Amino acid sequence: MPPKPHRVIIERVSGYADEASAFLRRRRLTRRPFARVYAPGGRSLACAPETEEGRELFLAASRVIDAAG
């Protein structure tokens, strides 16, 4: 006997929701602090926290976050 149509829809929706929550969970676990700057020409640069530029960026960002409260 085939499942009722509404059950198929509910199962599909909950399947997508499970996948989305798993994606967000993985993202939280794997994402590390980073700093990236983008020049007008499209050039971008990642600044590691160990570098002088990176340290300055992280310090300034922390102050901005503090200012926001």
Added chain:
Amino acid sequence: MPDLSANGRPSVADAEVAVARLESMSTDLRGCAVLAADGSVLAATGDPERWGEPARELLAAADAAAGEPVSHAHVATEDGEAFAVRAGGIALIAAAARFTLASLLLSDIRAVLRDLLRAPGAAPAARDAAAAVEA
């Protein structure tokens, strides 16, 4: 529509509208500030005095890292995320919750900046800058 003052920068009232609009658009936003080209705070969430120095420092640090004035910067820390977007001489600095969807927030920031730079009586340079702000 925004009213650019005689020196070509947005008025404080327009900047306040932009800040309020961004606050209503972005649920992850913790706060933001609009800076004029001279680094003065035109409008901000909360106390504008608190924003001036940190916002200028973030822009300066981003410029120093890139070796030229940046169009935007994104720094993700353990406590939250900071964004700086510059267009037409003005800059919008924002702080958001950690793990915010950066592309969505950047899109909202650009939309707000674009509207702030557009005005019937705006200088051609400001209009060009508004058109150049990526969607």
